[in-house]
Amino acid sequence: MSQISNALEKVENSPAEVVAQYRDSLALVMPSHLQQRVGAWIRNTQGLLRRDPKLMEAAQNDVGQFIAVLMDAGxxxxxxxxxQYYLVPRWNKKKRCTEVTGVRGYQGEIELMYRAGAVSxxxxxxxxxxxxxxxxxxxxxxxxxxxxxxxEDRGELRLAYAYAVMKDGATSKVVVLNKGHIAKARAKSDSANGKNPEFSPWNTDEEAMWLKTAAHRLTKWVPTSAEYLREQIRSKAVVDAEQRPEPLPANVPVPAPGTVDDDYDEGPIDAEFVED
Incomplete structure (x- = not known):
């Protein structure tokens, strides 16, 4: 991500214009269903910046970080x-300014499961x-x-749960989270506990984040398209390694640290409410 930041230091354009300049790079990392509408994807992102002054300010503070977040979403x-994917202004202590971070939403987690093709x-x-x-x-x-x-009133939020019905009719692991589990997940979220928590989806859309936490835990038991992609990359690496003598890197590249606020995962918790 530092390379992107250095490259963009010489660019005088606004974040919205820089997004357009990175159209080809974004399209390159996108799955095929988005490559066909990359123009609309970029215009929607530019519209978000124009409608949200705080988001625009955070993007201007570190355009490289903003592009890295968009690369992850793409x-x-x-x-x-x-x-599917929140864009959240987050305070960076070292830079002493806000920057944009990405937070996967529950619809995004569900989309990744459906796209893998294993669930009905x-x-x-x-x-x-x-x-x-x-x-x-x-x-x-x-x-x-x-x-x-x-x-008219269903009371207070009590639990969140998630499960999938597989293509063969079987039911996946059922994930059930109580308030304690949700509180631990929230406590590990940078966006919810930073200097500008009012922008965090934990505060603007609490129910959606309960749903996201349950959906995210379910991905430990149900294949996702991202998981399939990683397996394809690993399989290709194995084939390439067999065809040439030089060793390949052991690890598949991952998004730069801090790009996505998704580090609060404590691992799968099933319906038996296993205590940590």
């Missing part, structure tokens, strides 16, 4: 500035205190969640 095939449906829901919820691990295949849709 690589995953997700729409930035939506519930993904269920991610929150449970309020006045809902009826039952799931007995080892006895129930899927949760029972009854909601009084006539109730």
């Amino acid at each position: 690589r995953l095939g997700l729409e930035p500035g939506t519930e 449906s993904v269920i991610v829901e929150v449970v309020y205190s006045k809902d009826h919820f039952q799931f007995r691990p080892g006895r129930d295949e899927r949760p029972v969640h009854d909601i009084d849709w006539d109730a």
Whole structure:
């Protein structure tokens, strides 16, 4: 990411114009379904900057970081500035200014699962205190969640759960998170605990972040398109290694540290509420 920052120091254009300049690079990392509409993807991103002065300011403070975030969204095939992939101004202590970070949303997590092609449906829901919820691990295949849709107040957020129905009809691991699990996830989020927490989706869209946390934990049990992509890269590396004597790098490159606020994952927690 430092190379991008250095390259952009000489560019006098605004972040919106720089995004357009990186059209070919963004299209190169995008999956095929987004390459066909890369122009609309870029225009939507430029519109986000124009409508949100705080986001524009954060992007101007470090254009390289902003482009790196967009590269990550493009690589995953997700729409930035939506519930698939949030763009959040975050305070950087070292730089003493805000910069843009990316936060995958629950719709983005679900999209990655569907795109992998192994599931027929993904269920991610929150449970309020006045809902009826039952799931007995080892006895129930899927949760029972009854909601009084006539109730004006369903109470407070109580649980979040997620599971997938696979193409063969089998049910995946059922992930259930309580308030304690959600609190631990939130505590590890840089965007929720930085100098400008008011911009964090944890504060602007709390229910969506409960859903995202459950969906993210489900990806430990259900294939995602990102996982498939990594396996394809590893498989190609193995084939290439067999065809030539020189060794290949051991690790597949990953987005630069700090690009995405997704480091709060504690690993999978299933419906038995395993204590840490």
